[in-house]
Amino acid sequence: MKISNLFTMIFIMVAMLACGTYDDDGNFNSIPDGSNNVDKCLNFGDAQLKLTIQDKYTTLPGKVSVFFKVNDLQGNPVPGLSAGNFTIYEQGRNDDCFNTISSSESQARISPNAQIFNSNTLLILDLSNSVLSSSLQELKEASISFINSVMPEPAGDAFKMAIYWFDGEDTLHLLNELTSDANQLISAIEGITSDISNDPSTDLYGAVIKSADIAENLIDEQEQQSIISAASVVIFTDGTDQASRYTENDALKKVNNADENISYFTIGLGGEIDEEVLENIGKTSSAFAGNKEELVTTFNEISVKVSGQANSYYLFEYCSPKRDGSGVNNLVIQARSGTMQGAVQTKFDATGFTGGCK
Structure with a gap:
């Protein structure tokens, strides 16, 4: 029983x-x-x-x-x-x-998500001596093309971009603050001159670490305002880290431990880059230009993916x-x-x- x-x-x-x-x-x-x-x-x-x-x-x-x-x-x-x-x-x-x-x-619908979501792009440019002396004009053209591709029309507060640059100094220099105004970003790019840098070395790993911190802070600040946000960090360089202030492991640890809503992209130019390192830093996607004439195409390749990240968030509503x-x-x-x-x-x-x- x-x-x-x-x-x-x-x-x-x-x-x-x-x-x-x-x-x-x-x-x-x-x-x-x-x-x-x-x-x-x-x-x-x-x-x-x-x-x-x-x-x-x-x-x-x-x-x-x-x-x-x-x-x-x-x-x-x-x-x-x-x-x-x-x-x-x-x-x-x-x-x-x-x-x-x-x-x-x-009445299911995809609704505008601007009221609860912000997309931020950080464009980080290597302006060390090798870039300024040999490919500055091509970099300007590629950056402007990138801005036009990523920034939506009409402009809106939900989509913003900031531009930073680095050389050999232990500083990530602000070129243009976060804005939704594409014309302001383009003017900042056009204003770059060959004498902008005082240190010909390359602090690549420092730029990775500092840009990651900026992206994390952006997301935290907007979360405090009840706004969900994502950030895309796009780093361009034509070489390897020469300053040696930080290690490759320091940079990769920062990238790999970042908030899941931060995407990392890298763009490399020429034969002096380390593609494996840039692929690891650009864990979302990376692209490489063999010469400066390919820069516009390479930047456009990444711009499509950056735009795709921003537009893959959906506010789905139904009754x-x-x-x-x-x-x-x-x-x-x-x-x-x-x-x-x-x-x-x-x-x-x-x-x-x-x-x-x-």
């Missing part, structure tokens, strides 16, 4: 686990909030996209907003998605699995059919881009939800 009761208890436990992640009390503990490991009952198969939730909130009478980033599994951004690329799934206390929510009935009294509900957002798909699972509290959401 005791053996029979034991088998009965085991059967009941297995049956409960098979019914999904939702229990009668509305507690969702099986899958971590914000996880790409969505409930197996949805049977999505292998994912090729990764969705990372940055923030989420609800607005009465019944709107659910989720701010997230989409990358492929190699870490490349996936920009340009619209509401039609997403499918919403909800699971409440009476659901064994998830129900698909109609995009039209739920939930759940109503007050339903408690905490499971939510899955699935994204599709071509043949690739991926999803993320989270929760929302429907307390106070009524009809009339717009």
